[in-house]
Amino acid sequence: MAAKTHQFNCLSDNFGVLLHDTATGRTASIDAPDAAPVEAALAHTGWTLTDILVTHHHGDHTAGIPALKKKYQCRVVASRADAGRIADVDETVGEGDIVRLGELSGRVLETPGHTAGHICYVFDSEKLAFVGDTLFSVGCGRVIEGTMEQMWHSLRKLRALPDDTAFFCGHEYTQANIRFARTIEPDNPDLQARAREVDALRAAGNPTLPSTIGAEKRTNCFLRADLPSVAAAVGLAGRSAAEVFAEIRKRKNNF
């Protein structure tokens, strides 16, 4: 089995990603922020769209679906919980379901918090995860529809993936995320190193994604809410990880 990915910019700060199965030629767009950049990416790669795997219902992840569906008659897969809020859905999925893309096999993780029906797609044998607006590099999505506890649980599911899992997310927010993370963990040497790396990538006009689960475990304060040092840093020593997570998320909202 062999997967290829192609990441590109959409809208102002969204990423688009194509996932391609080299054995069969099947190609999925992970979300569809806008039809035109997805079509440009297809032209660039020479791949033909066969599937859209939707992470959540927000417009900056779904606006391109109707035009792409009309042009390619592609299969649209989305969360069962979100199906009523997304156009042109063919197949609905939930926790543990397997989504096949040719010979590639993706496992669905339900990750409520950013939205109630948010899902992620994990291609275990390819060590690839598509996490939408649940996990960002050095950040996480805003908790809009779920509870802080749900979001913390969702992030722990992603944190449990192997360290060498590469993940793609919905937005290029890394530089701003790092500015905030340094207010929580100013002395984290891995965060300082990531800041230098990200500044260099952005100065050269390059994306900071994909990142890896291992890198996030060292640098992403939202994934580190159960460390005593992080609890102490936000004045919540001895409190539950979900409470610490909630405090960090609230601070980020006001940053």
Ligand code: ZN
């Ligand atoms: Zn969103």
Ligand code: FE
């Ligand atoms: Fe988004």
